[in-house]
Amino acid sequence: MAGLDLTIPHLKLNHGNSTGMPMLGYGTGTAWYKTGEESKTDQAVIDSVKIAIQLGYTHLDGAEMYKTESELGTAIKESGAAREKLFVTTKVDKPNMHDIEGALKTSLKKLQLDYVDLYLIHQPFFTESEADLQKTWATMEAIQQSGLAKSIGVSNYLPAHLNAILKTAKIVPACNQIEFHPYLQRTELLALHKQHGIATAAFGPLTAGTKAKPGPVDDYVSRLVKKYAVSENEIYLRWCIDQDIVPITTSSKEQRLSDYLRAATFKLTPAEIKEINRLGQQKHFRGFWQKYFGENDRT
Ligand SMILES: NC(=O)C1=CN([C@@H]2O[C@H](COP(=O)(O)OP(=O)(O)OC[C@H]3O[C@@H](n4cnc5c(N)ncnc54)[C@H](O)[C@@H]3O)[C@@H](O)[C@H]2O)C=CC1
Numbered sequence: 001m002a003g004l005d006l007t008i009p010h011l012k013l014n015h016g017n018s019t020g021m022p023m024l025g026y027g028t029g030t031a032w033y034k035t036g037e038e039s040k041t042d043q044a045v046i047d048s049v050k051i052a053i054q055l056g057y058t059h060l061d062g063a064e065m066y067k068t069e070s071e072l073g074t075a076i077k078e079s080g081a082a083r084e085k086l087f088v089t090t091k092v093d094k095p096n097m098h099d100i101e102g103a104l105k106t107s108l109k110k111l112q113l114d115y116v117d118l119y120l121i122h123q124p125f126f127t128e129s130e131a132d133l134q135k136t137w138a139t140m141e142a143i144q145q146s147g148l149a150k151s152i153g154v155s156n157y158l159p160a161h162l163n164a165i166l167k168t169a170k171i172v173p174a175c176n177q178i179e180f181h182p183y184l185q186r187t188e189l190l191a192l193h194k195q196h197g198i199a200t201a202a203f204g205p206l207t208a209g210t211k212a213k214p215g216p217v218d219d220y221v222s223r224l225v226k227k228y229a230v231s232e233n234e235i236y237l238r239w240c241i242d243q244d245i246v247p248i249t250t251s252s253k254e255q256r257l258s259d260y261l262r263a264a265t266f267k268l269t270p271a272e273i274k275e276i277n278r279l280g281q282q283k284h285f286r287g288f289w290q291k292y293f294g295e296n297d298r299t
């Protein structure tokens with residue numbers, strides 16, 4: 001298993017997996033999102049996940065919504081990687097919110113696993129009330145106690161959603177997986193995460209260099225590209241890691257997956273992080289779930 005010893009830093013979680021969360025995730029949504037029948041196996045997903053594991057990715061991000069959990073499971077099995085070396089996340093989708101435990105059992109079957117390292121509520125946007133959010137979180141707590149998930153958390157939660165569940169939670173969410181990049185810095189949300197020891201995982205971490213160009217960070221990031229002899233992508237991934245935020249990226253291209261790992265080989269200085277933050281705040285861009293936010297909403 002070449003690559004599994006590559007030194008990707010880990011972020012300790014407030015409960016669950018004792019080795020923590022590897023600070024670079026490989027995602028099986030976006031590029032791999034299945035639009036057709038879930039039952040039709042997508043061999044490209046299996047092949048790419050196996051390549052990612054070979055290269056050294058141990059953090060694998062899935063979701064019921066992506067319809068690729070079976071491919072993820074097959075790839076894990078065929079990779080031969082030891083279960084305890086991997087950190088596997090999946091997420092419950094809206095239609096199964098009434099039976100979260102049943103949804104997780106179905107996901108585990110597709111993943112061919114006995115447990116996931118992290119189970120997330122994919123999004124809060126359809127939840128009717130504070131009482132609903134609290135009731136759902138209590139179900140997640142029971143799931144963690146059953147051992148089917150080492151850690152439990154949420155995704156796309158805003159301060160109001162987190163504050164609602166924290167009023168009654170016995171277990172604080174281990175993680176909130178959110179869109180995060182220089183043009184969406186989520187300052188208020190991150191402060192709340194810090195206050196409660198909730199880890200931040202970032203989806204869309206490459207957005208400033210892919211979907212949101214041109215922008216105010218471009219020239220400065222180009223200078224850092226030369227200084228560290230890496231690509232823009234690795235600067236954006238490292239900018240997350242150096243702020244204790246776990247980036248989750250993906251690609252169908254092996255070369256890109258290999259290049260992203262260079263984010264584990266250098267560190268940005270505090271002044272460089274501050275400058276990307278300052279420049280990034282001059283633009284606002286949201287790539288996912290836009291219909292649930294106002295045009296200029298930066299929460
Ligand atoms: N919880 C949630 O609601 C969400 C979770 N996710 C998770 O995060 C993962 C990563 O999300 P992404 O937005 O894809 O992350 P990302 O911002 O890292 O973008 C990765 C994409 O950028 C492309 N890319 C990289 N370099 C490029 C270049 N130079 N030119 C053009 N394209 C380039 C890659 O091929 C890949 O498709 C997903 O697979 C999924 O697992 C994603 C969206 C929502």
Ligand SMILES: O=CCc1c[nH]c2ccccc12
Pocket residue numbers: 029030033063065288289
């Ligand atoms: O987890 C991500 C869910 C999501 C929301 N919007 C899109 C668009 C394309 C792929 C995935 C997603």
